[in-house]
Amino acid sequence: MWVPELVSNEELSSKQSRTHTQGDQMQYVISAENLTKTYGDVTAVDGISFNVPAGEAFGLLGPNGAGKSTTMKMIGGVSQRTSGSLSIMGLDPESHGPEVRAHLGVVPQQDNLDEELKVRDNLLVYGRYFGLPMSYLRPKADELLEFAQLTDKAKSKVDALSGGMKRRLTIARSLINEPRILLLDEPTTGLDPQARHILWDRLFRLKEQGVTLILTTHYMDEAEQLCDRLIVVDKGRIMAEGSPASLIREYSTREVLELRFGSERNATIGAELEGIGERLETLPDRVLIYAHDGEAALEQVSARGLRPLTSLVRRSSLEDVFLRLTGRSLVD
């Protein structure tokens, strides 16, 4: 088991004050102001601003194509912004690319492990890019393999690993330089539920060690589980910002009643449900009734003589927040 290497708050803040420039970004490890990126006529990121303090798990939630990955690439110091300002640990990634990247651990959306090398060698080679000596890298690689639950795969070729294992190896690789900031771009996309839970557990442990996590996802459950605070992004703009709970409080009701009347009737039944709950959302496959008490709302529906094929009462989630803000679902 990997024993977390705890850095005290004092040590952390003294590190930051060394690396930080004077001014209002003092307490933030990442600071973006009016960040914009255009590709030709397409504006991928449209003037977004946010600050991330040390140790926070900060999420960018939004559908595919919202500009999350582009934002991550700019934070990661691999893509240059079109306008606005950006500072990572007090450094501008445009002028201090290698210095900024030396602070980061990066888990890209698509795995780019070296499939021709063995699992452990992937970690060693990656550590060399940071100029780390082999005397450090060999034991560190073993530690990280343990952390990623891949010790018995150390000598396997990468292509022999499952999707979840590759993802964990990518995370292990991103930790080889002991970064204080970890960028995760859609870390669990394409994984089965069990693999996702293992991964979340590992990310939790990093968070406990005080690593700042920057995470993009289009899974609301992931955002709810992992993020202290998040921004909801759509079409390159920030739609809302806050903790998962406060966003749900602000933009949704406590509970949601989901009703299915069959694809033909869903669209037309809306009028008959008018007045039940605080708000009504009609989707192609179901009708959502937003109410403080979902069971009570369901009773009202029955009282009007309506018989849905299925009904479900659940707590509001970030999915509902997104639906409210954009009128669309997160996952199409």
Added chain:
Amino acid sequence: MTEQSAPSVQGAGGRGPAAPALLRAHSPAVSAARARRWGSFYYAEQVLRVMKGYGWTIVMYGVGQPVAYLFAMGVGLATLVDTNSGAAFGGVSYLAFIAPALLISAAVMTAANEFTFPVMDGFKWRRVYYGPHASPLTPEQIASGHIMAVSLRFLLQSAIYFVVVALFGASPSGWGWVSVLVATLAGLSFGLPLMAYAASIKEDKGQFAMVMRFIVTPLFLFSGTFFPLDSLPLVVRWIGWISPIWHGTELGRVFSYGYEEAPLLTIAHVVFLVGLAVAGWMLTKRQFVRRLGQ
């Protein structure tokens, strides 16, 4: 796995409880400074590790190809040629005449492999360039590291080739070993413009097979490889003039058996090869910066 070790066991790899205290990465500032200085070497190390996976192929290619060619051409064909040619090959045996050409051609053909498919792999297939790109390394360093590793392969392979040639007695001059460097230069001169092209390809539509068929093969045949270039009609002689194989081969001949040509021509060969390599490097660098930075 995790179950086997108690949470308090601190020494990874059984080093005892004191080990983790020593196990600390140096600061990001040190990482960045080292990467700025040595980054190309770090990436070259990675490419060499991958090459080690097919190291045996490299050695066999280095030994097997010259042995086969020299035996077939130099021993088989040469007995026929040498009795009939008189002084057509500058007064040396046919074996000595073709040996530098084969040495140079082998490097160019290796270049045609190492600067095409692996580059496509880096940008598209397995996206291996994007891993180091997220580290402190820069796109220029990734490109130059790749080039350094391949250059090392040129050197190794050409050195093996040269030893075989020398064993065949086909390098009479004491300066023959310089042709190892010439072969490396010729490999870069052909390979770097090709690398720039490979880095610009977004969609694989068999371009590299076309390069082999319609560029490498004609260059191999019409670069004064098996017969002096001036025995060709002018219509095709230009192929030799623009061919790194021809310029490299002529240089190789100067060193391996004292082939006599105007000194200005010798300088022109060097300038041509270096010029093409430098132009290729500039284009490659620009392509890498542009494509990785998107």
